[in-house]
Amino acid sequence: MGWRVTDDVEEFWAAAAGFLAAHRVACTIELTIADTLRRRGPEAYGGPSTLAWWDDGVGASAVLVHTPRHRPVVSAMPPGAAVAWAAQWPCPHRVLGPATTVAELAAAWDATWTPVLTERLHRLAGLRLPADPTPTRLAGDADRDLLWVWLGEFHHQATPQDPPPQRAALDVAIDESRVVVAVPDGGPVAYASTSPVVLGTARIGPVYTRPEHRGRGHGAAVTAAAAQRAQARGADEVLLFTDLDNPTSNALYARLGFVGLVDLVDADLVPTAPTARKNV
Template sequence: MGWTVTDDVDEFWAAAAGFLAAHRVACTVELTIVDTLRRRGREAFGGPSALAWWDDGVGASAVVVHTPRHRPVVSALPPGAAVAWAAQRPCPHRVLAPPGSVAELAAAWDATWEAVVTERLHRLARLRLPAAPTPTRPAGDADRDLLWSWLQEFHHQATPHDPPPQRAALDAAIDESRVVVAVPGDEPVGYASASPVVLGTARIGPVYTRPGHRGRGHGAAVTAAAAQQARARGADEVLLFTDLANATSNALYARLGFVGLTDLVDADLVPTARKNV
């Protein structure tokens, strides 16, 4: 019983695929990261990744996925896993995990932690289309530069604590018809993107409407269209995250038929020894 760490995504998948399939909703972030590595290679995030699974004697029962520039993403942890992980890995500055896992890891590293963002994972139950939806269309080649500028705006406004976005990921989403734009007139005013379908799941995000065009239903329209497209591509589970501090977006997605399931905490960790320096 213990942790195995590798930078070989095929080795990781062979060991952890059963666990990820059984927890495909709760582990949506881990799944999409691993899918990106399997499709685009080990350099997809700029270098080798640390991919780990906890074997409880009968197979994987927890995972950690850590790609370059990003914080580790940790699943729910069984007893003993946090202490064993902390014994072999240094305390990172950040971690993304369920609240219980964050607390267990912080205790194992003798650290305090503070939530930077608390996100709620939602599952689409029954899609309720907006009463008067904004016209939408798939994004095309002519939209690439515009959407890249919007993605950078979204990053600065909503996720400045994260590493900068990658243009290659946006281009791949456009190439694979996973991006929808809102076009109430001649020009797009907002968009929504969705992840590839992995084990029957797809996750919507980001959803972005330009300032000056908000509050008019454009975000609801592109979210609904992206959800319909994801289901057409084979997703029986359509997911998205919301910032719990954003009451407007939480209410919007509830109206569309998304139901909150569980929370993840993007947390800062400060070891006691570092605080006392």
């Protein structure tokens, strides 16, 4: 029993696929990261990644993934796993996971933790289309530069604490027909992107409407269209995250049929005593 660590995604997948399949909704981020590494190679995030699973003697019962530039992402952990991880690895600057797991890790590192962002994971229970939806279409080559600018705006407004987005990820999403734009008068005013379908799941995000076009249903239109496309590609679970401090987006997604499931905390960690720590 203990943590197994690798930078080989195929080794990780062979060991953790059963756990990820059984927890495919709660572990949507970890699942997407593993899939991206499998499809695009070990340099997809700019360098080797740390991929770990808790081996309880029967199989994996928890996972942790850490890609370059980003904070570690952790699943729920069984008793003893957080303490064992903290004994192996220095305290990072940030971590993302269920609040109970973040608290357990912080205690094991003798660190205080402060939420930077609390997000709620939603699943689509049954799509309710907008009454008068804005026309939408798939994004194409002519939209790439504009959407890259919009992605930067979204990052600045919604996730400034995160590393800047990568253009390659946007281009791949457009190439794979996973980006939808709202075109009320022929030109784009909003967009939504979805992840690839993995183990029957797909996650919508980001969803962005230019400030001057908000309040007119464009965000609802692209979200609904993205959900329909994900279902058409084989997703029986369509997911998305919302910032709990944004009541407008939470109400919007509820109207479309999304139901909240679990909250994840993106937290800063500060050791109470000087310790070695990773620059993450």
